[in-house]
Amino acid sequence: MGTGPERGTRERILEVAEAFLGERGYHGTRLHYIAERVGIQKASLFHHFPSKEHLYRAVLEQGFGETEEIIRRALEGEGDPLSKIRSLLEAYVDLVAAHPERTKIFLRQSLGDVPSDFQQSADSERLLGLVVAFVSEGQRARLLAPMDPLALVLGVVGMVAFFFTSVPVLAPVWFSRLQGAANVERVKRHVVEMVERCLKVSGKVGSGADALAVV
Amino acid sequence: MGTGPERGTRERILEVAEAFLGERGYHGTRLHYIAERVGIQKASLFHHFPSKEHLYRAVLEQGFGETEEIIRRALEGEGDPLSKIRSLLEAYVDLVAAHPERTKIFLRQSLGDVPSDFQQSADSERLLGLVVAFVSEGQRARLLAPMDPLALVLGVVGMVAFFFTSVPVLAPVWFSRLQGAANVERVKRHVVEMVERCLKVSGKVGSGADALAVV
């Protein structure tokens, strides 16, 4: 996937920047820190990126690109809608668990921690739209149970992101008990099961049909 | 509850600071902004709070105090555990919906957007502990279904917070359809029902018993 161990300075900067932006936020990240960890002088950063904001955007775009690829890969191809959803959830949980810093950046951005006069891009809305459209389509074909797809998708995104980003800070003692690969699998099963209960047509759906049904 | 319309400057500062800290984060908030909106000079802020960090802590403490009060009020008194949980959830959703800025501050803090060399207080862990202990107790008494209480509480907190803070930024178009008091009620019913399905002893619990069961 990558270009091998011979990665350029630009890639190394992006990598380090992602870690810092996730950990300390845009305004909390000093270019000095990034330069130091990369092993170059602060001024040298400006040879690769014209400004801090451009660097931020580059990190964002890279993250969005990979996320979108995973979503498309899971939703394309053959199979019934529910099993595609399952694949998507599993891939999503893996992605978040593997890149908590990136997830933190997305969360921060969604809270408004962006450069001043920053134009929120339509990327997040487009990604959400992909999934929501897929669920809606499955529902129209009566292959998925009727439930507001937006509420479902947002709920899942919020839960999963919160688990792997906030919990370690909020409840470190407890998080230590949730760590490790085995627990990623547990979260995965948990989320998959929850969503399946909501979307399986055969099962009892409860009042899920009207709850948050704004569509 | 309040001291009436004759609120002092200190209270006004806290109010404005909360709004800005939620909207732009600690490092993104300029004391200049706060002073301007309050209608005083920047230097005058230092008469009320010795530093930006002290102001931040004051805002945090106020928020934690009110949240803890709501939790205790819901869990104390008479009634079966499940109906107390229901009261708690309803009060919590109302609280978050009424104070999205405050919720944003908590979320930001849980992401690590804090003053440098800031000591994370044990407050959040204590609040979570209150609820988790209550659920555990109900489970030991066989009045609540067995499910990892921490996973449940964290999941709910993450979902609700995400709904009222990130969604407006992430998907403004869709959020406009979710706005208004009527939709707060919908979210409330949605969350209550989800939790009830997980904790009701009579109903089928599915594999919720082992999912995330790390206790």
Place this chain on the structure above:
DNA sequence: GTCTATATAGGGATAGAC
């Protein structure tokens, strides 16, 4: 493409008059 040195700006904080 990386360095040293420096420009420029802005933000937190203080001093002291009123």
Place this chain on the structure above:
DNA sequence: GTCTATCCCTATATAGAC
């Protein structure tokens, strides 16, 4: 308790040598 004026530091960004 609020003001004006100012200090001091740090952070982004630039200039120009190597």
